[in-house]
Amino acid sequence: MRAVRQYEFGPAENLLFEEVRDPLPAAGQVRISVAASGVHLIDTAIRSGTGGGPFPLPELPMTPGREVAGTVDALGDRVPRSWLGARVVAHLGQASGGYAELAVADLASVHTLPENVSPGSAVAMIGTGRTAVGLLDVAELTADDVVLVTAAAGGIGSLLVREGRNLGATVVGLAGGKAKAGLVRELGADIAVDYTDPGWPTLVRSELGERAVTVLLDGVGGEPAGHALQLLGPGGRVLLFGWSAGYAAPVTGELLMSRGLSAVSPLGPRLWQRAGSLRALEEKSLRALTTGRLTPLVGEPFALAEAATAHRALESRRTTGKVTLKP
Numbered sequence: 001m002r003a004v005r006q007y008e009f010g011p012a013e014n015l016l017f018e019e020v021r022d023p024l025p026a027a028g029q030v031r032i033s034v035a036a037s038g039v040h041l042i043d044t045a046i047r048s049g050t051g052g053g054p055f056p057l058p059e060l061p062m063t064p065g066r067e068v069a070g071t072v073d074a075l076g077d078r079v080p081r082s083w084l085g086a087r088v089v090a091h092l093g094q095a096s097g098g099y100a101e102l103a104v105a106d107l108a109s110v111h112t113l114p115e116n117v118s119p120g121s122a123v124a125m126i127g128t129g130r131t132a133v134g135l136l137d138v139a140e141l142t143a144d145d146v147v148l149v150t151a152a153a154g155g156i157g158s159l160l161v162r163e164g165r166n167l168g169a170t171v172v173g174l175a176g177g178k179a180k181a182g183l184v185r186e187l188g189a190d191i192a193v194d195y196t197d198p199g200w201p202t203l204v205r206s207e208l209g210e211r212a213v214t215v216l217l218d219g220v221g222g223e224p225a226g227h228a229l230q231l232l233g234p235g236g237r238v239l240l241f242g243w244s245a246g247y248a249a250p251v252t253g254e255l256l257m258s259r260g261l262s263a264v265s266p267l268g269p270r271l272w273q274r275a276g277s278l279r280a281l282e283e284k285s286l287r288a289l290t291t292g293r294l295t296p297l298v299g300e301p302f303a304l305a306e307a308a309t310a311h312r313a314l315e316s317r318r319t320t321g322k323v324t325l326k327p
Contacts, residue, residue: 065098
């Protein structure tokens with residue numbers, strides 16, 4: 001099979017497209033003929049060697065990739081033959097071989113897919129979707145909320161915008177660039193602004209009138225998050241789940257106390273140690289997909305051989321929605 005391989009940490013150019021041996025499933029595993037592989041910002045951090053969050057960096061050489069969807073084409077021992085030919089999606093772990101034509105997954109991590117669900121959408125919801133669902137569980141949004149979502153044109157942000165609208169909340173979406181802001185408006189945001197425009201906070205205040213933001217869902221950090229914090233009214237809630245701008249939102253104890261704000265990080269241990277485990281979130285996310293409640297924004301797939309190009313595009317914020325690879 002062909003796969004993306006990495007022999008040393010560093011720039012995107014270190015992702016090499018090579019011919020390798022077909023993997024064989026062990027006992028309790030299935031092999032998936034991959035139709036779509038997910039690409040995540042964490043993948044770029046692992047590739048560069050700067051870190052994979054709280055997890056140790058993988059041993060090299062490796063094949064990156066956390067999420068795959070496709071068809072089961074081989075079974076390990078103790079796996080019922082009924083799985084052969086099944087359409088499935090699986091989260092493989094931090095860097096577990098997803099950038100490949102064939103991938104092996106533990107049966108416990110595999111979910112079956114109905115025919116009407118595309119591989120790209122399934123890949124988006126097994127990882128990015130489960131994160132968004134976990135965030136929303138903690139946020140407990142209501143129709144009375146005014147929700148501000150940073151990076152609203154991204155994989156997680158677009159789902160937060162859509163669910164905010166489902167719940168009847170007023171949604172303010174921030175995105176980098178006029179084109180992305182237009183896309184956020186199409187997703188259903190009541191107010192969509194380009195945060196590269198220095199005057200965006202004034203525009204949001206004008207659009208909201210006497211209302212203030214009650215919930216900030218921030219995965220960007222940096223300067224946009226600093227301005228967004230100033231739009232929160234007394235008693236507002238802040239949920240922090242990333243800092244793609246390079247540093248976290250400037251949330252200080254003084255800020256929280258002076259305005260009665262509350263702040264929480266809904267990811268990390270709070271997500272992993274929840275009752276029912278991550279699989280319960282995956283099931284909830286995929287159920288929202290199959291029922292039509294949440295439709296992920298999925299960009300045009302990159303070819304598997306173009307994994308390095310996909311990484312560069314993601315790192316430079318030239319992507320919208322979930323980034324995927326197609327073998």
